[in-house]
Amino acid sequence: MSNDNDPPFEGDLELGRQLRDEGMEQAEEALALRISDYKKRFAWRLHLLAVRRVEFTSEDVTSVVGFPTDVGAPSNAAIGALINGAAKQKKIERVGFRQARRPNQHATVIAVWRGRS
Numbered sequence: 001m002s003n004d005n006d007p008p009f010e011g012d013l014e015l016g017r018q019l020r021d022e023g024m025e026q027a028e029e030a031l032a033l034r035i036s037d038y039k040k041r042f043a044w045r046l047h048l049l050a051v052r053r054v055e056f057t058s059e060d061v062t063s064v065v066g067f068p069t070d071v072g073a074p075s076n077a078a079i080g081a082l083i084n085g086a087a088k089q090k091k092i093e094r095v096g097f098r099q100a101r102r103p104n105q106h107a108t109v110i111a112v113w114r115g116r117s
Contacts, residue, residue, distance in 0.1 A: 034071035041065045042082050050092050050115030057110050058083050059101055083113065090116055 042065050049056040058079050068078045086092045096112040 031072045035068065035073050038065065038068055038071045038073070039078075039082065042079075043086075046083070046086055046092070050086070050113075053115045053117065055095060055112050055114050057098065057100070057112055059110070083111070087113070092116060 042061060045061045045064050049060060061083075062079060067076045069076055083092075087094065092113045093116050094111045095114045097109050098112055099107045100110045
């Protein structure tokens with residue numbers, strides 16, 4: 001129900017668009033911060049395993065730091081990118097393969113890594 005004191009619809013629509021855009025921008029910034037924080041936690045956990053020179057898999061990292069989708073990222077595919085990035089930087093090396101332990105991985109074969117000396 002409208003009365004003569006209500007602002008015109010066009011004004012409300014413009015304000016609505018402005019608020020929508022501001023809200024979307026804030027959400028994107030918050031997501032970027034959560035993803036950045038996740039990447040730092042992932043890198044730190046990977047570093048701790050690497051300097052100990054123990055054999056580990058991506059599952060050993062994600063069991064502690066969780067998954068990118070836990071912080072709102074669209075995919076968990078970033079895990080492979082983060083691990084492979086560390087390998088390209090010569091921080092870790094692949095030393096073998098084994099079956100994944102997580103049931104939702106359906107016993108797929110995953111890489112085993114160790115820190116480089």
